[in-house]
Amino acid sequence: MRLSFDHKKQEANNIYSFFFKPESQLDFTAGQYIELSLPHKNPDDRGIKRWFTISSAPTEELVSITTKIIDSSSSYKQAMLKLEVNDQLSFTGPMGDFVLPKLIQTPLVFIAGGIGITPYHSIVSWLKATHEDRPIQFIYGVKSEEEIIFQDTFEKLNIHPIVVVKNPSSAWGGERGRLSAELIDGLITPSPDSLTYISGPEPMVESLSKDMIKLGTKQQQLVLDFFPNYLAI
Numbered sequence: 001m002r003l004s005f006d007h008k009k010q011e012a013n014n015i016y017s018f019f020f021k022p023e024s025q026l027d028f029t030a031g032q033y034i035e036l037s038l039p040h041k042n043p044d045d046r047g048i049k050r051w052f053t054i055s056s057a058p059t060e061e062l063v064s065i066t067t068k069i070i071d072s073s074s075s076y077k078q079a080m081l082k083l084e085v086n087d088q089l090s091f092t093g094p095m096g097d098f099v100l101p102k103l104i105q106t107p108l109v110f111i112a113g114g115i116g117i118t119p120y121h122s123i124v125s126w127l128k129a130t131h132e133d134r135p136i137q138f139i140y141g142v143k144s145e146e147e148i149i150f151q152d153t154f155e156k157l158n159i160h161p162i163v164v165v166k167n168p169s170s171a172w173g174g175e176r177g178r179l180s181a182e183l184i185d186g187l188i189t190p191s192p193d194s195l196t197y198i199s200g201p202e203p204m205v206e207s208l209s210k211d212m213i214k215l216g217t218k219q220q221q222l223v224l225d226f227f228p229n230y231l232a233i
C-alpha cells in the first residue's frame with residue numbers, strides 16, 4: 001500500500017513522529033507494525049526498509065510512526081527528516097501480535113523501554129477512542145528526562161505511567177534506575193492472571209523477560225516486542 005507524507009512532529013530532542021495519509025483506509029489492530037520502504041540517494045548498508053510500530057490509533061485518519069534520529073543515524077533516518085509534503089512511500093503489513101487480548105477483564109502490565117513506548121501510544125489512544133476501559137499498570141523506562149514522550153496523550157486519557165529514569169538530573173523527583181525485573185517487582189503487584197507486555201530495544205526485552213521468568217512470571221503471561229539496532233535502556 002502507498003502512503004503520502006503529511007507532516008512531522010518533534011516529540012522530544014531526538015524523537016520525531018511522522019504522519020502519513022494512506023491511499024485507502026488502513027485496517028490494523030493497535031500494537032501492530034509495518035515495514036516502511038524509503039528509497040533515497042546513496043543508502044548505507046542498512047538499506048531502504050525498516051519496521052516501525054504504528055504509533056497512531058486505528059481510529060485516526062493519519063497513520064504515524066515514531067522514531068529516534070541522531071546525527072550518526074542511518075541514511076534511512078536522515079532521509080526521513082528530509083521528507084516533503086506529498087512524498088510517496090510504500091509499506092507492507094500491518095502485521096504482528098503485540099495486541100490486546102480479547103478478554104477485556106484481563107489485567108495488563110505495560111512495560112516500555114525508550115522508543116518501545118510506540119505501541120502503547122496506539123493501544124491507549126484506541127482504548128480512549130472506543131471508550132474501552134482496561135485494568136492497566138504501566139512502567140516506562142528512559143535514559144534521561146529529555147527522552148520522555150507522549151505524556152500529554154497519556155495524561156488526557158487519565159493514564160499515568162510510572163516513569164523510571166536511568167540517568168536523571170538532580171531535579172527529577174520520580175523513580176530512578178535501570179529498568180530491571182527487581183525494580184519492576186518493587187513498583188507494581190501484578191495479579192496471577194495478568195498479561196505482561198514488554199516493548200523496547202532487543203537486549204532490554206530479552207534480559208527483562210528472562211529475569212521476570214526467574215522471579216515467577218510464566219512464559220505464557222509475556223507478550224514481547226523487540227526493536228533491533230537499539231541499545232538497552
Ligand SMILES: Cc1cc2nc3c(=O)[nH]c(=O)nc-3n(C[C@H](O)[C@H](O)[C@H](O)COP(=O)(O)OP(=O)(O)OC[C@H]3O[C@@H](n4cnc5c(N)ncnc54)[C@H](O)[C@@H]3O)c2cc1C
Nearest residue numbers: 033050051052053066067068072073074077118227228229
Ligand atoms: C516489530 C518491530 C517494531 C519496531 N518499531 C519501531 C518503532 O516504533 N520505532 C523505532 O524507532 N524503531 C522501531 N523498530 C526498529 C527499527 O526497525 C530500526 O531497527 C531502528 O529504528 C534502528 O534504525 P536504524 O537501523 O536506521 O538505526 P539508527 O536509528 O540510525 O541508529 C541506531 C544506532 O545504530 C548506530 N548506527 C547507525 N548506522 C549504523 C551503521 N551503518 N552500522 C552500525 N551502527 C550504526 C547509531 O549510531 C545508533 O546508535 C522496530 C523493529 C521491529 C522489529
